[in-house]
Amino acid sequence: MNFPVSAETARWLAIPVGIIFGVLLHRGGVANYNVIVNQFRFKDFTVLKVMFTAIVVGGIGVLLLKSIGHAQYHIKPANMLGVVLGAALFGVGMVLYGYCPGTGVAAMATGSLHAIVGFVGMLVGGVLYALSFTWVEAHIQTVAAMGKVRLPDITGVPDWGWFVILAAIAGVVFWLIETRFKTPGGDRHA
Amino acid sequence: MKETNYSSKTIGGTDRAEAKARWNPYLVGIGIGILSWIAFGVLDEPLGISTALSSASSVCALPVMGSEGVAHNAYWAKNPLKWNGGILFLIGTFLGSLLSVLVSRTFRLEKVPVTWSHQFGSSTAKRLAAAFLGGVIIMFGARMAGGCTSGHGISGSLQLAVSSWTFFLTMFASGILTALVLFRKRSGASK
Numbered sequence: 001m002n003f004p005v006s007a008e009t010a011r012w013l014a015i016p017v018g019i020i021f022g023v024l025l026h027r028g029g030v031a032n033y034n035v036i037v038n039q040f041r042f043k044d045f046t047v048l049k050v051m052f053t054a055i056v057v058g059g060i061g062v063l064l065l066k067s068i069g070h071a072q073y074h075i076k077p078a079n080m081l082g083v084v085l086g087a088a089l090f091g092v093g094m095v096l097y098g099y100c101p102g103t104g105v106a107a108m109a110t111g112s113l114h115a116i117v118g119f120v121g122m123l124v125g126g127v128l129y130a131l132s133f134t135w136v137e138a139h140i141q142t143v144a145a146m147g148k149v150r151l152p153d154i155t156g157v158p159d160w161g162w163f164v165i166l167a168a169i170a171g172v173v174f175w176l177i178e179t180r181f182k183t184p185g186g187d188r189h190a
Numbered sequence: 191m192k193e194t195n196y197s198s199k200t201i202g203g204t205d206r207a208e209a210k211a212r213w214n215p216y217l218v219g220i221g222i223g224i225l226s227w228i229a230f231g232v233l234d235e236p237l238g239i240s241t242a243l244s245s246a247s248s249v250c251a252l253p254v255m256g257s258e259g260v261a262h263n264a265y266w267a268k269n270p271l272k273w274n275g276g277i278l279f280l281i282g283t284f285l286g287s288l289l290s291v292l293v294s295r296t297f298r299l300e301k302v303p304v305t306w307s308h309q310f311g312s313s314t315a316k317r318l319a320a321a322f323l324g325g326v327i328i329m330f331g332a333r334m335a336g337g338c339t340s341g342h343g344i345s346g347s348l349q350l351a352v353s354s355w356t357f358f359l360t361m362f363a364s365g366i367l368t369a370l371v372l373f374r375k376r377s378g379a380s381k
Contacts, residue, residue, distance in 0.1 A: 001234075003231070003232065003234055004232055005232060007234075010232060010233045010234060010235070010275060011273075011274060011275045011278065012278065013232060013233060014233060014235070014275035014276070014278040014279040014282060015278045015279070015281065015282040015285075016282065017225060017228055017229060017233065017237075017279060017282065018278065018279040018280065018281065018282020018283045018285070018286060019282045019283075019285050019286035019289065020221075020225055020282075020286060021222070021225060021237065021279070021282065021283050021286060022282060022283040022284060022285060022286020022287035022288070022289070022290065023286040023287065023289060023290040024218050024222055024225070024286075025283070025286075025287060026211075026286070026287045026290040026291060026294075027211060027212060027213040027218060027290055027294075028212070028213060028215055028219075028222075029208075029209075029212045029215065031287055032208065033300070033303040033305065033306070034303055034305040037303075037305050037369065037373075038305060039365075040362075040365040040366050040368070040369035041369045041373055042366075049215040049216055049219060050215045050216075050218050050219040050222065051219065051339070051343060051344060052219065053215075053216050053218075053219025053220055053222075053223065054219040054220075054222035054223045054226065054344050054348070055223070055347045055348045056223070056348075057219065057220050057223025057224065058222065058223035058224070058225075058226035058227065058344065058345075058348040059223075059347070059348035059349070059350070061223065061227040062226060062227060062230045062231070062348060062349065065227060065230060065231045066230075070231050071230040071234075072230075072234065073349045074230075074235070074345075074349070075346070075349055075351045075353070076336045076337055076341070076342065076346055076351055076353045076354060077336065077353060078351070078352040078353040078356065079336070079353070080353075080356065082334050082335060082336065083335045083336065083353050083356050083357050083360070084356060084360050085331075085334055085335075086330075086331045086332065086333070086334030086335025086336070086357070087331065087335045087342075087356065087357040087358075087360035087361040087364065088331070088360055088361075088364040089327050089328070089330060089331030089334065089335075089364075090327075090328055090331035090332055090335060090338070090357075090361045090364070091331075091360070091361045091362065091363065091364025091366075091367070091368055092324075092327055092328075092364055092365075092368045093324045093325070093326070093327030093328025093329070093330075093331055094324070094328055094339075094361070094365050094368075095324070095365050095368040095369050095372060096320050096321070096323055096324025096327065096328075096368070096372070097320075097324030097325050097327075097328050098303065098306070098321065098324070100239075100328065100339035100340075100343075101239040101240045101243055101328065101329065101332060101338045101340070102283060102338065102339060102340045103339070104325070105239065105243075105280060105283050105284050105287070106284065106286075106287035107287070108284065108287075109284050109287040109288035109291055110208075110287060110291050110296065110297060110298075110300075111291070111297045111298050111299045111300055112300045113299060113300060113301045113314075113318070114300070114301065114303070114317050114318055114320075114321035115321070117318045117321045117322050117325070118321035118322060118324055118325035118328075119325060120322065120325065121321065121322040121323065121324065121325020121326040121329070122243055122247075122325040122326070122328065122329040123243070123246065123247040123249075123250045123325075123329075124247070124250065124322075124325070124326050124329075125247075125325060125326040125327065125328065125329025125330040125332075125333075126243060126244035126245075126246070126250075126329050126333065127247050127248075127250055127251045128326065129244060129329065129330050129333040129334065130244065130247065130248065130263050130265035130266055131263070133263070133264050134264050136334060137264075140334070148351075149351075149352045149353075150349065150350045150351055150352060151350040151351075151352060151355065152350060153352075154352060159350065162350050174216075
């Protein structure tokens with residue numbers, strides 16, 4: 001694989017990349033409790049717009065970079081029981097907290113006191129997971145473990161086919177949001 | 191749809207100044223997508239938050255478990271806290287948001303957000319307790335699933351990972367159910 005900079009340079013470049021990420025989270029409106037909670041109540045679709053656009057744009061670019069040998073994938077293993085249980089807990093926590101880990105960090109900087117308290121909660125959650133790690137690894141992460149599989153592997157639909165499908169879904173979903181689900185008040189940007 | 195009265199300073203529960211500082215969400219999504227090109231093509235590390243955060247949590251365990259205890263924990267032995275790209279990215283995210291807030295002059299102390307107070311009242315203690323509990327649950331869930339909204343939701347989904355799409359869909363379904371229960375209509379409690 002060809003990467004333009006050394007691993008040491010890349011490590012420090014993570015700071016400016018993080019800074020841009022933080023700016024985008026704040027300006028995107030997703031460092032805001034109301035925006036995130038109201039996504040799950042179908043009153044504000046900002047989160048979906050940001051995420052789905054990022055997935056399609058990011059995915060096509062990274063696929064092209066990979067095809068010319070300038071990037072490699074980092075796939076997380078599909079330990080299905082762990083992923084499903086963890087994601088279910090994550091959804092509960094996200095609505096209670098009103099942020100996800102990244103947007104919570106960004107929200108702390110905006111003056112959200114409850115984001116800071118929830119951040120302390122996240123650190124405690126990290127400790128609790130570390131303490132239960134050995135048990136979870138042995139009893140949960142081994143159930144329905146499919147390895148580092150990708151959608152093209154299990155469906156036979158090639159990479160580009162998936163991005164055509166995802167772009168089409170994004171187009172339809174965004175069109176529906178903009179025409180049918182235009183909610184008064186919510187979801188507005190200058 | 192429930193009738194809600196927001197004060198003149200807010201739009202849909204959002205501070206006017208903050209709403210004015212917003213950029214188009216599709217453009218922000220494109221921006222994050224391009225950032226992930228840099229993450230994969232230059233840093234060789236997908237954008238993610240929760241791995242670094244859980245490594246950082248080892249600091250909290252130090253006073254109780256001691257450095258020996260932390261070093262012997264199987265999770266932190268695998269994910270020790272060091273100045274790697276993940277932790278620097280996490281710090282950058284905080285600094286970037288701070289920079290954006292200062293430039294747009296939208297910093298304001300928020301104890302109880304309006305969407306919460308409409309349902310649960312204006313008690314700060316109640317809101318902080320929920321935020322703390324939510325933080326504990328979300329982090330435990332993120333580690334069990336192997337990632338969060340960034341690592342799984344965006345970085346993993348754009349790689350078409352089965353684990354990440356499973357996470358994305360399950361997380362959304364669980365969040366919708368939670369919101370249905372938490373924000374159900376209550377007689378008398380909300381106007």
